[in-house]
Amino acid sequence: MGTNWCMMPPVMGFLPQLRACLALMAIGAFMVWTPDAAWGQNSYEIHMQVATGEDGVSILRVGEDFVIEVSLTAQSRRGGFRSQFYRNYTAPMFPAGLTVVDRSESTRSSVAIVNGRYTQEFSHVMSYVVRPAKEGQYTVGPATMEADGKLYKSGAITLSILAPRAAPGVLLDGQDPDPSLADDEFFQVTISRDRVTVGQPVMVSWYLYSTSRLTERPQSDPPESQGFFSKSLFSQNHTYEMERVQLGSAVFFRTLVFRRMYWPQRTGILTIAPRTVSYRTRSGFLNTGKTENRTSAEVKFDVQALPAAGRPAGFLEDHVGQYRLRLDLAAGSMKVGDAIDLTVTVEGEALMTACRGPVMPQLTWARLEPNGSPAITETVENEEKVLGVWKAKYVFIATTEGQHEFPALSFPYYDPVAQKYMTATTEPVKVTVAPAPPGSRMIAPSNPGTVNTAPGASNVLAPKLKPPAVKDVTGSSLRARFWKGSWRWWLVAAPPLVWIGFGVFRFIRRRRLADVGALRRKAARSRRRQSIARVKAALRAGRHEDFFGECERLLVDTLSEIVSRSAMGLVHAELQQALLDKKVPEDLVGAVLDTLEGLDFARYAPGAVQLATEGPAQLEKTLQLLHRLDAFVE
Structure with missing residues (x-):
């Protein structure tokens, strides 16, 4: 006879359930109270x-x-x-x-x-x-x-x-490095000349030979150079151009990373200390890159003194270079007591900050006074030479009538190219001085050791000055009565017109807020205008990475609007398929993807693109692509 489970007491089915419940509670308590480390x-x-x-x-x-x-x-x-x-x-x-x-x-x-x-x-x-x-x-x-x-x-x-890496020897400009250096990257220093005299400029250049392209601007501090005055030949917007060269059986990217002009200030052995550069390279598109350091050799010069033979009178050792001298007188005829401008200009290829200018003559028929400090400007030409201009202005006042001659000025200097002393001169200037009008103030000529004490009238117009006419205002002619003219109707109609205008404004504003698509398009247009402004600012300032990054952001924002999701996280295959699904033509998709790759490469490859020449064309190409893509924005 089979067991009728339906007739069993209730406790027979309850006990297994109770045991299972107690077991689950014990397991839960064990898991809660047991430490995480266990x-x-x-x-x-x-x-x-x-x-x-x-x-x-x-x-x-x-x-x-x-x-x-x-x-x-x-x-x-x-x-x-x-x-x-x-x-x-x-x-x-x-x-x-x-x-x-x-x-x-x-x-x-x-x-x-x-x-x-x-x-x-x-x-x-x-x-x-x-x-x-x-x-x-x-x-x-x-x-x-x-x-x-x-x-x-x-x-x-x-x-x-390990011991420090052997630095390559110093080379003259135009010489090739030793092929034995091709086993590793190195930092080469070159000089423009090896025989130097005091004050003679010498150009020192540092070249980096790397096996991969640079991804960032190299970093280095100018080396110590006791006894030299130096100046960088690079501008703030310098572009690092990488040239592919072959050294032995190896191929390197040669980059001119630093260049300075040095002027020795004393004789003897002068040393430019070794220079260390820190740079970052990347061999592939997906590689994170590496940071390396290299050190160049020290540069020593045996600076010779200037020759004593043939040294002209009045020569100063600061005047070493190639100079030209010019004298400009504002007028060739004047009256006694008239003041005109006289300008002396010294220009050429030299260290103009050390120039002292020519010696000015002492005249018995005129007075010559300095008009401020000399103005000095220096410019760098083709990153290879320093050109300067020294300009001094004087106030020239004639004191004696007659026919006079302003004597020629002379400026002795040493030409390191010709290796001899030379003198720059000006031509004498004829000056005609007419008598002064009666009652004019007389000015003494410029004599050394004397002070001009000639009496002169001061403020001769003072007795003729009269006070301005003053008229008292005792009343006002503005007696308008607003309630007896057209103003009354405007004042009555103003409150209801204001309320009507406010209601129309709220109605239009609610309609515009309800149009979500229009708001989204307006926000997108605003972001695009801001991005285009940033692109143009980066182009004008020469900021290489910011320019190409903003161009890429312009395209990515428009693509995100088309595919209705962020395009930043999509690989090229996914982005291509998403654009094709939105009925974007294949030629346009290919052009956009090629432009994105080119922008990404140019952004992280300094020197590969000339921003000043190719930047406007890249911006125009980006704007044309945006105009074509706007037709597919929903």
Whole structure:
């Protein structure tokens, strides 16, 4: 006879359910009260390493900076932990000989789901830029942190610092480097001449030979140069042009990164210290790039004194170069007591800040007074020579009537090209001085050691001045009565007209706010106008990266309006398909994608595009694409 379960007492079916419920409650309590570390929900780690470049190799040498990274990492299977998960972080101990020149902090986060298993990772990365001072073995002590009440410690790392990289020798301009240097990137210094006299300018150039293109402006401080006066030959908008050259069997990108003009100020052995450059390159479109440091050789000059033979009278050692002298007198005829302008100009290829100008004559028939300090201007021509102008102005006052002659001026100097002393002169100037009108003030001529004490009338017009006429105003002629003219009707009609205008304004405003599409199009037009203004400002200022970045943003914003989602996160294949789905022609899609790639390349490749010449054409091309894309914006 089978068992009739329907006739069993209720307690027989209740006991299994009760046992299952109690088991679930016990498991839940166990999971709640068990620490996360026991379950392996949160795990922490601190790791220290030397950051390597994109090639995975890091060779440490004296004088070349490198980066040590300390990663503080937290992993969780449930998520929800705080980003500041650590406490009491202690930086690693750097021994003597390793100097920390910079420090920065960054964060990284990632989420992974593998076979339905969720894992979240969050890291704080402490980066230390270290500069070794001498070769040898160094041990960097561990870094520590606290997390969830426990102390975590990284391992110590041992570094082998090699001897400094051999810098290539100094070359004259036009000479090629030694082919034996083709094994690695190097920093070459060249000079315009090796035989220098005091005051003679010498141009020093630094070339960087790299295996990949530069992605940023190279960074370097001018080297120490005791005994020289120097000036940079680069402008603020200098473009770094990379030239592909072959050295032996290797191909390099040669870039002129620095150029200065040096004027030695004394004789003897003068030295320009080695120069270190920090630069960043990228070999591929998706590579993050690498930062390198290279050092050039020091430059020594045996500066010779100027020859003593043939030195003219009045020569100053500051006047070394090629000069031209000019005298300009405002008028050739004048009256006694008249004052005119006299200008002396010295120009040429020389250090004009050290120019003192010619010696001015002492005249018995006129007075000559300086009119302010001399004006000095310097310009750089073709980044190869410095041209200057020294201009002094004088007030020329005739004191004696008759036919006179302003004597010729002379300016002795040493020409380093011709290697001899020369003198720049002016022609004498004939001056006719007529008698002064009766009662004129007489001015004494310019004599050294004397002061002009001639009496003169002061404010001769004072007795003839009269006070202005003054008329008292005792009343007003404005007696308008508003309630007896047309003003009365305007004042009566003003309040209802204002209320009617306010109502019309609110009605139009509500209609415009209700049109969401029109508001969105208006906001897009406003953003485009602002972006175009930023593009033109960047073009005028010569900001290479900002110009191409704003052009790219213009296209991306319009593409986002067409595909109805952000185009920034789409790869090219996805963006191409989305545009084709919106019925955009294939030729237009191809032109847009090619333009985006070109803008991205030009943005991170300084020197590849001449902004001053090709920038306006690129802007016009971008605006034409925007005009064609506007037809597909919904």
